[in-house]
Amino acid sequence: MLRIFHDTKYEFVKHWRWAAGLTIAFILAGLITFGITGGVNYSIEFTGGTLMQVQFKTPPNVADVRATLDQAGITGAEIQQFGTATDYTIRAREEKQVAQQAAGAEGISKEIQSALDKKFGAGAVTVVRTEAVGPKVGSELRSGAAMAMLIASIFTLIYLAIRFDWRFGAAAVLSTVHDILVTFAFIKLLHIEVSLTVVAAILTLLGYSANDTIIIFDRVRENLRKPHKGMTLGQLLDKSINETLPRSIMTHATVLAATVALLILAGEVIRPFAWVMTFGVFVATFSSIYVAGPVLLWIESKYPREEDSATARAARAGNEAAAAAKPSGGRPERLATR
Amino acid sequence: MANLKYRVLLIVALFAASAWALFPRTVVERVKRNGVFVYDTVKRVPLKRGLDLQGGMHLTLEVDESKQAVANKSEALDRALKVVRQRIDEFGVSEPVVQKAGDERIIVELPGLDDPQRAQEVVQNQAFLEFQITDKTQALEKVMSRFDDIAKQQGLAVGTDQKVLGDSAKPTTVTSLLTQKTDTAKKDSTKADTAKAAATTGGDSASKTPAATGGLFSTNVQPGQLPGQYIVPDKAYPAIERALALPAIQAAMPPGKVMRWGVDSLGTATEKFRTLYVLDARPIITGEVLTDARPSTDPVEGNVVQFTLNNEGARRFKTETGKHVKDNMAIVLDQRVVTAPVLNSAIGRNGQITLGGGTLQAAQDLALVLRAGALPVPLKVAEVRQIGASLGQDSINKGVLALGVAVALIIVIMIGYYKFAGVLAVVALIMYLVYTLAMLAGFHAVLTLPGLAGFVLSIGIAVDANVLIFERIREELDHGKSVRLSIDEGFRHALSAIIDTSATTILSGMVLYQYGTGPVRGFAVTLVAGLVASLFTAIFVTRTFFLLWLDRSRGTQTLSI
Numbered sequence: 001m002l003r004i005f006h007d008t009k010y011e012f013v014k015h016w017r018w019a020a021g022l023t024i025a026f027i028l029a030g031l032i033t034f035g036i037t038g039g040v041n042y043s044i045e046f047t048g049g050t051l052m053q054v055q056f057k058t059p060p061n062v063a064d065v066r067a068t069l070d071q072a073g074i075t076g077a078e079i080q081q082f083g084t085a086t087d088y089t090i091r092a093r094e095e096k097q098v099a100q101q102a103a104g105a106e107g108i109s110k111e112i113q114s115a116l117d118k119k120f121g122a123g124a125v126t127v128v129r130t131e132a133v134g135p136k137v138g139s140e141l142r143s144g145a146a147m148a149m150l151i152a153s154i155f156t157l158i159y160l161a162i163r164f165d166w167r168f169g170a171a172a173v174l175s176t177v178h179d180i181l182v183t184f185a186f187i188k189l190l191h192i193e194v195s196l197t198v199v200a201a202i203l204t205l206l207g208y209s210a211n212d213t214i215i216i217f218d219r220v221r222e223n224l225r226k227p228h229k230g231m232t233l234g235q236l237l238d239k240s241i242n243e244t245l246p247r248s249i250m251t252h253a254t255v256l257a258a259t260v261a262l263l264i265l266a267g268e269v270i271r272p273f274a275w276v277m278t279f280g281v282f283v284a285t286f287s288s289i290y291v292a293g294p295v296l297l298w299i300e301s302k303y304p305r306e307e308d309s310a311t312a313r314a315a316r317a318g319n320e321a322a323a324a325a326k327p328s329g330g331r332p333e334r335l336a337t338r
Numbered sequence: 339m340a341n342l343k344y345r346v347l348l349i350v351a352l353f354a355a356s357a358w359a360l361f362p363r364t365v366v367e368r369v370k371r372n373g374v375f376v377y378d379t380v381k382r383v384p385l386k387r388g389l390d391l392q393g394g395m396h397l398t399l400e401v402d403e404s405k406q407a408v409a410n411k412s413e414a415l416d417r418a419l420k421v422v423r424q425r426i427d428e429f430g431v432s433e434p435v436v437q438k439a440g441d442e443r444i445i446v447e448l449p450g451l452d453d454p455q456r457a458q459e460v461v462q463n464q465a466f467l468e469f470q471i472t473d474k475t476q477a478l479e480k481v482m483s484r485f486d487d488i489a490k491q492q493g494l495a496v497g498t499d500q501k502v503l504g505d506s507a508k509p510t511t512v513t514s515l516l517t518q519k520t521d522t523a524k525k526d527s528t529k530a531d532t533a534k535a536a537a538t539t540g541g542d543s544a545s546k547t548p549a550a551t552g553g554l555f556s557t558n559v560q561p562g563q564l565p566g567q568y569i570v571p572d573k574a575y576p577a578i579e580r581a582l583a584l585p586a587i588q589a590a591m592p593p594g595k596v597m598r599w600g601v602d603s604l605g606t607a608t609e610k611f612r613t614l615y616v617l618d619a620r621p622i623i624t625g626e627v628l629t630d631a632r633p634s635t636d637p638v639e640g641n642v643v644q645f646t647l648n649n650e651g652a653r654r655f656k657t658e659t660g661k662h663v664k665d666n667m668a669i670v671l672d673q674r675v676v677t678a679p680v681l682n683s684a685i686g687r688n689g690q691i692t693l694g695g696g697t698l699q700a701a702q703d704l705a706l707v708l709r710a711g712a713l714p715v716p717l718k719v720a721e722v723r724q725i726g727a728s729l730g731q732d733s734i735n736k737g738v739l740a741l742g743v744a745v746a747l748i749i750v751i752m753i754g755y756y757k758f759a760g761v762l763a764v765v766a767l768i769m770y771l772v773y774t775l776a777m778l779a780g781f782h783a784v785l786t787l788p789g790l791a792g793f794v795l796s797i798g799i800a801v802d803a804n805v806l807i808f809e810r811i812r813e814e815l816d817h818g819k820s821v822r823l824s825i826d827e828g829f830r831h832a833l834s835a836i837i838d839t840s841a842t843t844i845l846s847g848m849v850l851y852q853y854g855t856g857p858v859r860g861f862a863v864t865l866v867a868g869l870v871a872s873l874f875t876a877i878f879v880t881r882t883f884f885l886l887w888l889d890r891s892r893g894t895q896t897l898s899i
Contacts, residue, residue: 002755003812053729106458106719130454130724137398137721148853152846159845163838197788200850200861204795207846211839215806218835247809250755251802257747258798262791266740267733269390270791277795 005245012241012289013234013297019290023182030185040188043195046142048135049093050108054116055126059085064119072115074108083268087128098135106132145199149180152203156210164221167303171296172213175287179209182287186279192272201273205280208255212248212288217296219244233300237293248285256281342889345882353769356776360384384779386433387449388786388860391734393727394449395457400442402718412441417714419444424710425460443720454724456703464672464716465707467625469655470596472566472666472678473616477592478559486553488586494554494577554581562613564666564678567600572610594619601674615675617668622658627651631708633701639692641701645708652687660684671704737790744794745771752801756808758898762883763804766875770800773871774864781863789860796868802839803876806832808899821897825884829877836877843869 034040044051062079065088069077078091092108100107109130116125153176160169183202187194219240228236259281263274362383389396399422401408401415408414415438422444423436435447448457558574561567570578581587582597591597600613630646647655659667659681668678669691677692693701748767753760774793778785811828819827843865850862 002757004755106722109722126726127724128726128729130722132719132722134720136400144853148849151853152849155845155849156842159842160838163841197791197861200788200792203846203850204792204865207843208799210842211802214838214842215835218838222831222834243813244809246812247802247805250751250805250809251799253751254748254801254805255795255798257751258744258795261740261744261747262794264740265736265743266791266794267736269733269787270737273788273791 003246005249008242008245009238010242010245011238013237013293016290016294019286020294023178023286023291027181027185030181030188033188037188040184041191041193042138042142043193043198044091044093044131044133044138045196046138046145046194047093048098048133048138049091050112050133051129051131052090052109052112052127053082053129054088054090055128056086056088056120057124060088060120062088065090065116068115068119069112072111074112074115077112108132141196145196148199148203149206152206153177160214160217164217167296167299168217168221170299171292172210172217174295175213175292176206176210178291179206179283179287182283183276183279186283187276190275192275195272197270197273198276201276201280205276205283208280209284209287212284213292215247216240216244216288216292220296234297237297241289241293248288252281252285342882342885345878346886349769349879349882353772356772359776359779360772385775386782386784387730387734388784388789389447389449389723389730390725390787391730391737391785391790392449393451393725393730394447395451395454395725396721396723397446397448397458397461397719398439398721399444399446399461399717400720402716404718408715411715414715415441415444418717421465421711421713422446422461422717425706428706428710429457429460431457444717450727454722456699458719458722460703460707462717462719463707463713465625465710465712466672467628467708467712468621468670469623470598470617470619470621470668470670471662472564472668473592473595473618474565474665477595478568478597478616479561481590481592482555482559483553484590485555485581485587488584488590489554489577489581492581492584492586494581494584554578559614566616566666566668567678568614568616570612570614572612575612578614592616598668598670598673598675601671601676613675615668615678617670617675621670622662622667623647623651623655625708625712627654628708631705633698633705634690635698635701636690636692639690641693641696641698643691643693643701643705643708645689645691647687647689655689656684656686671707676704733787734790737787737794741790741794741797744797748797748801752804756899759808759811762880762887763801763808763876765883766804766879767797767801769879770868770871770875771797773875774868777867777871778864781867783863783867784860786860789864792861792864793868796865796872800868800872800876803832803836803872804880806835807876807880811897811899815897815899822888824897825888829881833877836873840869840873 062081065079066077069075069079069090069092074092076092076094078089078093080089080091081087082089090112092112109127109132113125113127153173156176157169157173160172180202183205186192187198192198216237220237223236223240231239256278259274259278262270263278266274360383399418401411401418419436419438426434426436426446426448429448431448431451433449435445437445439445446461448454451457554574554577558570558578560569562569579599595616596619598615598617600615602613604611604613627647627650628645629648629651632644634642634644636642663681663683665681666678667681668675670676679692691704693704745767749764752763752767756763774796783789807828810832811824814824814827814831815821847862847866847869850865851859
């Protein structure tokens with residue numbers, strides 16, 4: 001049997017201060033970039049505006065393209081190489097241009113096309129893709145995406161509160177909030193454009209991270225039912241994480257294989273999605289070990305379980321006698337009926 | 339082992355059904371051949387590709403309220419939806435989607451479309467048709483000076499000197515342009531009128547440079563070759579259009595007349611001109627009485643649209659056209675003059691619209707929008723996405739490559755780590771692929787690029803359930819339990835974690851579906867379908883494999899896992 005991380009005894013929970021410091025530093029870095037460059041880099045579908053992907057016959061001079069657009073009155077367009085040397089994307093989303101689109105989204109793209117045709121000659125520039133979104137649609141989509149995240153979190157909380165205990169649910173949701181913050185910091189630092197596809201990736205990431213947390217919590221729940229011989233909850237958590245470690249490593253490896261394949265092979269359009277998901281594999285691992293666990297401990301210390309709070313307190317104190325005397329009688333059977 | 343037999347039977351039956359569902363088949367479908375629709379048998383794979391994968395156009399339309407508010411938007415949109423659908427159905431795309439989104443919008447999807455511009459026009463044309471007699475009384479000339487004054491007060495002008503200088507060269511161009519087409523006798527007289535008008539409004543200060551201060555209208559608006567028709571240089575078009583919209587100008591308009599722009603611009607390579615018509619405000623008939631419209635080609639007139647009126651329309655049309663023989667009748671579509679032919683005699687039930695050199699396609703499109711009826715409200719484009727077919731094919735190739743590589747990597751990891759059990763998991767994984775695709779086909783899901791990415795990702799996640807189970811079996815074996823018992827316990831213990839993780843994923847998938855649009859919805863469907871398939875394969879299929887293996891190798895003490 002080939003085995004990795006078998007029967008490990010790492011003490012994860014002990015290092016939560018380091019982990020928290022690391023996470024906070026990362027989020028701060030994200031916030032600082034946020035402060036400097038300002039705002040999220042929303043894609044056209046959220047802000048309204050026009051995106052055109054064009055293919056030139058010969059690699060053009062970007063300054064030429066810019067001058068042509070400026071002349072046609074499309075000022076402040078972002079011109080970016082996209083993949084090969086002849087592929088470019090042009091984004092026009094200045095306020096004025098977006099306002100102009102309220103009258104009909106397609107206007108600007110026509111102007112861009114005719115300006116390019118005039119400058120480079122008809123046929124020298126092929127429009128491969130056009131997206132034009134009026135301002136109203138964009139703002140609706142934006143609130144829709146935020147709504148989706150909020151509702152998904154609430155559902156997770158409710159589900160876990162029913163299946164486990166509200167403490168587990170709250171810990172899982174708080175670690176989800178952590179994931180959102182860290183992911184936004186990552187998106188900000190890498191200057192990834194937030195499109196609907198990226199929103200889908202973020203939601204997938206949240207689900208994936210919650211899965212990871214649930215699998216560890218499931219093990220904690222199971223270990224709690226067994227007689228735990230005066231282990232503190234922290235030790236129990238460490239034990240559960242170590243026991244699930246081989247599974248975590250394998251699953252993260254297969255998912256990482258899929259995301260890296262997407263990242264390298266699936267092309268430019270899907271790359272932001274693949275980046276977020278690749279990052280997600282690491283975030284999920286990190287947050288289910290270093291965020292969800294410590295948060296659970298913290299919640300338990302604030303709000304000990306009512307039914308057997310004495311047991312829990314005793315268990316945390318490491319009072320062997322009390323733990324052995326009281327808990328193993330009633331608790332396992334009662335939990336098993338759930 | 340009757341139980342085992344049924345298990346195997348179920349798996350095989352499901353697999354066969356899935357494979358059959360995914361097999362390309364021939365269907366009878368409406369397709370376009372050389373521009374004509376025919377029913378034909380075509381080969382088709384059940385999984386439909388989204389616009390981003392096959393190329394095409396996505397339009398979101400909403401009610402345009404910039405000109406006037408619409409009272410009952412939802413109801414108006416319902417009627418508009420019918421009209422748009424009918425037009426699109428006749429338009430010539432094999433699998434169009436026309437649907438209402440919320441109470442505000444209509445979504446139109448046209449896969450594999452090669453001429454987006456034309457599609458947009460067909461969809462958006464309001465198709466409000468009017469027949470109006472052009473003005474013969476030179477009403478515009480009479481109010482020209484007042485128009486100029488108002489325009490000056492409002493600070494409207496073509497403005498810059500450079501443009502005015504350019505104007506001085508214009509009259510000759512206009513004249514030469516017109517003399518090529520018609521006799522000059524009448525025009526000369528009207529030209530004199532304009533000159534006079536320009537002189538009077540110009541005043542004394544203008545005497546030196548009449549062109550510069552001649553006023554917005556008198557300098558730029560030249561009479562055309564038809565009564566009531568005028569020619570405006572393209573440069574002055576925006577200023578004049580704005581001026582005509584001013585309330586003061588509207589009030590000064592000659593009573594009973596309206597002004598409408600022509601659809602086409604004419605001119606030479608260097609100078610372009612627009613046509614402006616002065617028409618009797620009261621239409622002799624409108625498009626409501628139209629029953630049919632067909633494109634056709636006339637040897638003299640070129641491409642035309644022949645139309646048929648209903649009884650009431652025909653009666654009215656006959657008396658009205660009878661009154662106006664030798665006058666010009668403008669055919670006005672969406673407040674733009676398509677053409678203004680001379681009425682040679684009274685016309686009854688059947689008439690035709692000449693397109694003045696338009697293409698056959700233009701005639702087809704016009705007939706199409708007339709036949710489908712008018713939109714109850716004007717629509718504007720709120721969103722347009724247009725993807726070239728080659729880009730779509732490119733995306734598919736890359737996506738499939740990524741899929742292949744991901745599957746290969748996962749197979750290597752699983753078999754490398756779990757050996758024999760890994761092989762079982764890989765067989766289950768391949769079944770997972772087939773089941774998921776079949777399920778997507780069953781839902782009529784549209785495969786989009788994010789959907790494809792989600793599918794690739796789901797393969798990585800799909801093995802998670804098996805990984806959980808295998809690790810559990812290993813733990814049980816570590817505790818010294820027998821192989822059979824370890825397998826049983828492994829499955830049993832892993833179940834609660836698998837169910838909890840799946841349930842939360844399905845919940846977020848449902849939220850995504852509810853709040854997402856287009857591509858994200860496709861993604862959500864892929865996610866949930868994949869999860870269901872993975873639950874089935876990981877729990878049921880692998881379990882059956884293990885049971886089969888145990889059945890075959892009774893008394894085996896070791897399990898390769």
